[in-house]
Amino acid sequence: MKKNIITISRQFGSGGRTIGRLVAQKLNIPFYDKELVEQIALESGFAPHYVEEHGEHAPGKTIFSYTFAAQGAHGSGMSAADFLWNIQCSTILQLADKGPCVIVGRNADYILKDRNDVFHAFIHAPMEHRAERIVRLYGESEKSPEVRLQEKDKRRKVNYHHYTGRSWGDASLYDISINTAAIDLEKAADIIVDLVK
Amino acid sequence: MKKNIITISRQFGSGGRTIGRLVAQKLNIPFYDKELVEQIALESGFAPHYVEEHGEHAPGKTIFSYTFAAQGAHGSGMSAADFLWNIQCSTILQLADKGPCVIVGRNADYILKDRNDVFHAFIHAPMEHRAERIVRLYGESEKSPEVRLQEKDKRRKVNYHHYTGRSWGDASLYDISINTAAIDLEKAADIIVDLVK
Numbered sequence: 001m002k003k004n005i006i007t008i009s010r011q012f013g014s015g016g017r018t019i020g021r022l023v024a025q026k027l028n029i030p031f032y033d034k035e036l037v038e039q040i041a042l043e044s045g046f047a048p049h050y051v052e053e054h055g056e057h058a059p060g061k062t063i064f065s066y067t068f069a070a071q072g073a074h075g076s077g078m079s080a081a082d083f084l085w086n087i088q089c090s091t092i093l094q095l096a097d098k099g100p101c102v103i104v105g106r107n108a109d110y111i112l113k114d115r116n117d118v119f120h121a122f123i124h125a126p127m128e129h130r131a132e133r134i135v136r137l138y139g140e141s142e143k144s145p146e147v148r149l150q151e152k153d154k155r156r157k158v159n160y161h162h163y164t165g166r167s168w169g170d171a172s173l174y175d176i177s178i179n180t181a182a183i184d185l186e187k188a189a190d191i192i193v194d195l196v197k
Numbered sequence: 198m199k200k201n202i203i204t205i206s207r208q209f210g211s212g213g214r215t216i217g218r219l220v221a222q223k224l225n226i227p228f229y230d231k232e233l234v235e236q237i238a239l240e241s242g243f244a245p246h247y248v249e250e251h252g253e254h255a256p257g258k259t260i261f262s263y264t265f266a267a268q269g270a271h272g273s274g275m276s277a278a279d280f281l282w283n284i285q286c287s288t289i290l291q292l293a294d295k296g297p298c299v300i301v302g303r304n305a306d307y308i309l310k311d312r313n314d315v316f317h318a319f320i321h322a323p324m325e326h327r328a329e330r331i332v333r334l335y336g337e338s339e340k341s342p343e344v345r346l347q348e349k350d351k352r353r354k355v356n357y358h359h360y361t362g363r364s365w366g367d368a369s370l371y372d373i374s375i376n377t378a379a380i381d382l383e384k385a386a387d388i389i390v391d392l393v394k
Contacts, residue, residue, distance in 0.1 A: 003379075011369070119379065124369045169368050172208070172321045177374035182200075182316065183392060191388060195380060 003119035003175075003196045004029075004100035007108040011169070012152040013130030013145075015180045015188075016123035020104040022189035027102075027196070032095060034105035041084065041091040085163055109173060110164040119196050122177040123188065124169065129181035200316035200372075200393045201226075201297035204305040208366070209349040210327030210342075212377045212385075213320035217301040219386035224299075224393070229292060231302035238281070238288040282360055306370060307361040316393050319374040320385065321366065326378035 006023055010016020017033055024031035032040070078086075092111045095101060096118070103112075112118045125133075131145035141148065160168040171177050176195065178188045203220055207213020214230055221228035229237070275283075289308045292298060293315070300309075309315045322330075328342035338345065357365040368374050373392065375385045 122368050122374075126369075171319050171366050171368035171371065171374035172323075172376070174368065174374065175376045175379035177319075177368035177371065179369070179372045182372035187392075195384075 001116050003117055005096050005112065005115070005118045006102045006192065006196060007112060007118060007120050008102065008104045008123060009107075009109045009121070009174070010104070010123035011125065011130065012156065013134040013149060014123045014125040015133065015185045016121075017104050018185050019121075019123055019178075019180075019189045019192070020102045022186065023192050024102040026189060026193045027100070029100040029102060030095075032101060032103045037088055037091060037095070037103065037106045037108075038084070040095070041087045081159075107160060107163055110160075110166060119192070120174045120176075121192055122169065122171070122174040123180060124177065125180045198313050200314055202293050202309065202312065202315045203299045203389065203393060204309060204315060204317050205299065205301045205320060206304075206306050206318070206371070207301070207320035208322065208327065209353065210331040210346055211320045211322040212330065212382045213318075214301050215382050216318075216320055216375075216377075216386045216389070217299045219383065220389050221299040223386060223390045224297070226297040226299060227292075227295075229298060229300045234285055234288060234292070234300065234303045234305075235281070237292070238284045278356075304357060304360055307357075307363060316373075316389070317371045318389055319366065319368070319371040320377060321374065322377045 006020075008016050008020040008023075010019075020033065021031055088106055089111050092103060092106060092108050095103065096112055096115060109120045109122075113120075127146060127149060130149055134148065135145050143151075157168040160166065166173060176192065178191070180188060183191075203217075205213050205217040205220075207216075217230065218228050285303050286308050289300060289303060289305050292300065293309055293312060306317045306319075310317075324343060324346055327346055331345065332342050340348075354365040357363065363370060373389065375388070377385060380388075
């Protein structure tokens with residue numbers, strides 16, 4: 001079966017988002033990154049400030065009915081993160097229903113795991129490669145790039161396991177995994193485009 | 198730096214060995230699979246029966262000196278598996294020194310991790326895909342293919358962690374990881390050849 005939807009999961013600083021954008025451009029299909037998915041999720045009925053205001057407590061039944069049932073929303077005390085996760089799940093499922101696209105981040109690999117028209121890529125690179133890259137792109141900060149990456153990696157790993165029960169970075173979850181220290185971003189995008197064409 | 202040596206780590210039944218052979222043919226370089234490495238290791242001074250006879254007890258100092266010092270051979274009670282592992286480590290290091298080649302299995306990814314002229318690939322596929330493949334290639338056996346695969350996977354995971362301290366199947370350990378249920382063997386070989394050329 002032709003795989004028209006591409007999910008890109010990536011280590012922070014590995015260039016996964018850039019690869020996703022290149023793939024979308026080359027295939028001429030929509031590109032949704034983490035921020036865009038978040039925005040669409042929130043705009044689809046819930047303003048960002050709503051989550052902040054109500055996220056710490058469970059919303060009423062009416063709102064539950066819009067959330068992703070399979071995630072087993074708690075009867076009470078849903079955190080802002082859980083609330084956002086739920087509406088992002090349904091948003092990603094809906095985006096995929098609309099047709100071919102590239103989705104970066106937001107655990108889309110897990111959310112779309114049961115569709116057989118989805119190609120899953122994981123983008124990673126060794127710490128030193130990513131450290132050099134984030135300083136070049138985002139500049140220095142108070143924390144060293146290595147500490148920033150360690151914190152991001154840890155948070156992503158915990159978040160992924162919490163919401164999916166799977167191990168972050170497990171090769172067997174993806175159709176292809178690419179180390180961008182060995183394979184440059186343009187080449188990585190070309191490989192993915194070639195595989196889904 | 199050009200990567201002339203290719204290690205292929207693979208889940209049993211995923212077609213990794215076939216990909217390795219194809220890559221070696223396409224690049225016209227030597228191909229060493231698990232059995233061949235084992236044979237070379239044993240022939241380089243130790244007959245296979247030697248390991249069986251002496252493997253359960255530590256050999257004398259003279260033999261230690263041939264083994265891979267970094268593995269920290271125990272002062273006593275070295276198992277046959279440890280003994281074989283040690284001589285395979287030194288064998289793989291020597292094979293890599295000889296020049297371009299493809300090495301499948303035997304944790305060569307770990308043993309050659311400090312060389313920067315090595316390209317590391319991991320080949321995997323979902324259980325059902327591998328089950329169908331091993332029955333087609335090796336026929337039925339008393340055990341179901343799923344049970345055979347589960348046993349093999351578990352043994353490989355434990356062995357890999359025991360000797361390397363790393364997690365088997367962690368995408369970040371490889372330059373590329375490929376799911377052969379989504380990408381056929383010939384295509385996978387072409388991707389690797391293209392990347393190392």
